[in-house]
Amino acid sequence: MSADASRPTPAGTTVAATTGRDGAAPGHVFDDAIRLVPEAPGVYRGETSAAYGNMVGPFGGITAATMLNAACLHPERLGEPVSLTVNYAGPVADGAFRVAARPVRTNRATQHWWIELSQDGVVATTATAVFAIRRETWASTEASAPPAPAPNEAERWPIERARVAWVRNYEMRFVRGAFPDPRRMPMLDDSTSLLWVRDDPPRPLDPLSLVALSDVFFPRTYLRAAQIAPAGTITITTTLHADAAMLARQGTQPVLARAQAQAFGGGFFDQASAIWGEGGAMLASSHQTVYFK
């Protein structure tokens, strides 16, 4: 993956990359997990997927994709998602849930969303999203993709070591900062993980899978504090740089994903992450706050 040069945004990028996945979507395990069935205008019914189970409740990335899906499916949606913030307010219990999506304000080229996931009337997850019609402008990836061997030169992380179900839906090839072996866990100065990752089975990249991929990183405390102790994302914000053309070029190829914590203390740490794709272009960048014990 080369360090990126400035590149113009290709023409035709105003074509919406986003089509929500509803009851009629094909049967990829990811699409099954984020499936929403309209109940009323802007209100959808979904169900947790055992395939994306985490320690407690679902994988945060699949919840993020589900929240975004609700806005994507909404008949008043404008353009493509540009930013998504998901707040994990409480646990999501196994079973059915309701997602309500409301366009709070629609401008000529941007649209702001409020999205709420609830179970039995109790809010479990909230989100805000910004959708926009992208325009042709000067373009460049300033934060270049870190050097990495080709995906097939990096060893696939052994899926039999997975402690949680959702990991089995990703092909992960760590370049550095792999999930540590609990028998040999030194405290590291640097919490960085760098990996090639894609859906397994492969699935063409779209904004929904991109926001899920932005949360595939295990807690940075595992590397820095050398402890496998409870930790969970409280809030994550993802900027989606990938337009329709970039997503189409990426297809099912693995993306290069990097995450690093910046500061720990008082029961929380933050994590900055980014995902690069074909030609070294940044596809998404994220910032999250994580609770840890």
Add this chain to the structure above:
Amino acid sequence: MSADASRPTPAGTTVAATTGRDGAAPGHVFDDAIRLVPEAPGVYRGETSAAYGNMVGPFGGITAATMLNAACLHPERLGEPVSLTVNYAGPVADGAFRVAARPVRTNRATQHWWIELSQDGVVATTATAVFAIRRETWASTEASAPPAPAPNEAERWPIERARVAWVRNYEMRFVRGAFPDPRRMPMLDDSTSLLWVRDDPPRPLDPLSLVALSDVFFPRTYLRAAQIAPAGTITITTTLHADAAMLARQGTQPVLARAQAQAFGGGFFDQASAIWGEGGAMLASSHQTVYFK
């Protein structure tokens, strides 16, 4: 400012650092600007401040502080702010506005908020916030403060060059990436700005001023694309690392603030930023998506 070593979280950090600023607050220009008067439970009335005027409407940082202030003032508030996302959905017109803050979910140690700023019933700004009771844990600033001369060794940015009012309320001492001189504007490979900054007149740091400081950076396109063209934050998320003890240690001293864009294209770029304080501890980190022309 030394590179940080691991440091324990000081005792007593569960003391709330946060007291909202209401009508009775003292007359610092910042407190005047973010002042809110309760109208009904969770509903406050505020007014834009000419002192924090930007190109169009108020400085985004003062709006962020005002949104956070509404949650801080709310009688049901739990603990301190840990994360704030502010979405600039539309322009805020000069004059009065209403801010509604609602605790969406309150857990034992965390609380999630929805906050909405409106004028004449039209939503202009939305926000979500996470408050929490901080606990004593392992602590460390992994992303060290960049090397910088002492604040008094860096030249103060000449306030007479300010094109907008809000800049006059900050003492800015650029170490690199200063606001460019329009007569000599090369395109740079690196959009980084690094500066010492504090309120002017000095004001003891608190979560409200910290979220405002997290948005003091001019658009990264000014440096990278060498064009002073319209640009504005669409959404900003700030993780607040500073607890009460860290804020008290910081007092009115300048903080070291760094910002860099990561990728540009399709009319948007993202910006990662961080603020370090006394002893090199990270006080806050942010991620924003910016619209540009």
